Amino acid sequence: xxxxxxxxxxxxxxxxxxxxxxxxxxxxxxxxxxxxxxxxxxxxxxxxxxxxxxxxxxxxxxxxxxxxxxxxxxxxxxxxxxxxxxxxxxxxxxxxxxxxxxxxxxxxxxxxxxxxxxx
Numbered sequence: 547x548x549x550x551x552x553x554x555x556x557x558x559x560x561x562x563x564x565x566x567x568x569x570x571x572x573x574x575x576x577x578x579x580x581x582x583x584x585x586x587x588x589x590x591x592x593x594x595x596x597x598x599x600x601x602x603x604x605x606x607x608x609x610x611x612x613x614x615x616x617x618x619x620x621x622x623x624x625x626x627x628x629x630x631x632x633x634x635x636x637x638x639x640x641x642x643x644x645x646x647x648x649x650x651x652x653x654x655x656x657x658x659x660x661x662x663x664x665x
Contacts, residue, residue: 549615556617557598560605569660571597571630572614573647577637595621595647597630599660604628606643627664631657
């Protein structure tokens with residue numbers, strides 16, 4: 547099963563009846579560039595988050611420390627009009643959710659898809 551499909555399946559229990567997922571964007575709380583200083587910073591400080599974009603709202607969900615795929619709990623809920631991007635660079639720093647989140651380049655098309663679906 548592909549990562550995007552696994553993320554969608556894991557996020558589906560958090561949805562309201564009739565709500566559909568438009569995009570799921572994995573993110574990290576610590577920049578990968580800290581690995582240049584020490585890998586231990588990433589191991590102990592980093593946590594994964596999943597941004598679940600639906601047709602009604604945007605959910606910021608926790609995912610754990612070591613894997614992207616679990617979508618555990620909703621940390622915050624945002625209006626669907628919120629823009630995540632435009633993403634750029636190798637690691638995009640997203641400040642739209644209050645805290646800094648870092649999104650890898652391979653998920654930029656998911657950010658674009660989420661932003662294009664916003665009303």
